[in-house]
Amino acid sequence: MSAQRQETVRRLSTPEVTARKGGEPVVCLTAYTAPVAEILDEVCDLLLVGDSVGMVLHGLPSTVGVTLEMMILHGQAVMRASKRALVVVDMPFGSYEGAKEVAYANAVRILKETGCQAVKLESGPTIPETIAYLVRRGVPVMGHVGLRPQAVNVDGAFKAKGRTEDERARVVAEAEATADAGAFSVVVEGVAEALAREVTEAIPVPTIGIGASAGCDGQILVTDDMLGLFDWTPKFVRRYADLRSEIGRAARAYAADVKARTFPAAAETYFANARWNRP
Numbered sequence: 001m002s003a004q005r006q007e008t009v010r011r012l013s014t015p016e017v018t019a020r021k022g023g024e025p026v027v028c029l030t031a032y033t034a035p036v037a038e039i040l041d042e043v044c045d046l047l048l049v050g051d052s053v054g055m056v057l058h059g060l061p062s063t064v065g066v067t068l069e070m071m072i073l074h075g076q077a078v079m080r081a082s083k084r085a086l087v088v089v090d091m092p093f094g095s096y097e098g099a100k101e102v103a104y105a106n107a108v109r110i111l112k113e114t115g116c117q118a119v120k121l122e123s124g125p126t127i128p129e130t131i132a133y134l135v136r137r138g139v140p141v142m143g144h145v146g147l148r149p150q151a152v153n154v155d156g157a158f159k160a161k162g163r164t165e166d167e168r169a170r171v172v173a174e175a176e177a178t179a180d181a182g183a184f185s186v187v188v189e190g191v192a193e194a195l196a197r198e199v200t201e202a203i204p205v206p207t208i209g210i211g212a213s214a215g216c217d218g219q220i221l222v223t224d225d226m227l228g229l230f231d232w233t234p235k236f237v238r239r240y241a242d243l244r245s246e247i248g249r250a251a252r253a254y255a256a257d258v259k260a261r262t263f264p265a266a267a268e269t270y271f272a273n274a275r276w277n278r279p
């Protein structure tokens with residue numbers, strides 16, 4: 001090592017994210033692949049390997065079909081390519097809602113096989129008990145309340161929450177129970193601003209909003225949505241790029257070059273100028 005002490009880069013920890021409650025906003029995005037994780041790592045506090053990967057990369061109609069193996073594979077890719085951000089991996093539908101012991105075994109598999117620092121669970125009414133069980137055994141947990149995409153078959157559609165007083169009270173109670181159980185932060189998805197603010201005031205850990213207004217302690221978006229990779233953008237997404245058009249433009253230009261035999265040119269051909277290689 002040189003005389004100058006090398007600066008060690010280390011990841012943000014779950015207590016450091018919790019300590020941001022009410023302070024500097026927590027910047028989060030989803031990541032599923034190594035090249036994208038490497039780019040996002042420079043600017044994000046937290047990278048979520050969301051089970052949205054099933055819809056975004058694998059073309060599934062919902063997150064219900066996502067498996068533990070898919071989450072582990074994408075979690076490994078994101079961990080290999082990042083070094084600063086806290087990496088959280090979603091527990092997929094069916095991997096944590098039954099016996100707490102099964103949830104623990106699956107969470108441990110995710111932590112051990114990916115090296116990530118925490119898992120995320122959608123916090124339905126029975127889940128806080130499981131969250132407490134995991135946290136007490138050394139598994140950091142991020143909760144997820146409001147619109148819970150894994151409950152789509154019960155709800156009938158991806159519907160924003162908090163239209164009725166009952167529903168609002170339920171979301172606040174679930175967030176409180178999730179925080180009481182030891183979650184280090186809670187994603188709040190698809191709720192009106194007043195409810196997002198009520199939840200944020202009610203719990204002592206950061207709320208991370210998606211479609212939940214600026215009233216949260218941090219924000220997360222599905223990266224592919226904000227990059228404009230789909231032809232439809234949900235209301236709550238701001239598009240920071242239009243990669244769908246850009247990819248289409250690049251592919252059309254490539255196809256035209258191949259058809260016109262202008263690609264590959266000499267600069268893109270091995271030994272193009274070597275005398276022994278002249279046809």
Ligand code: KIV
Pocket residue numbers: 030048049050051052053090144187189210220221222
């Ligand atoms: O799976 C996911 O990407 C998520 C975010 C929408 C929070 O849960």
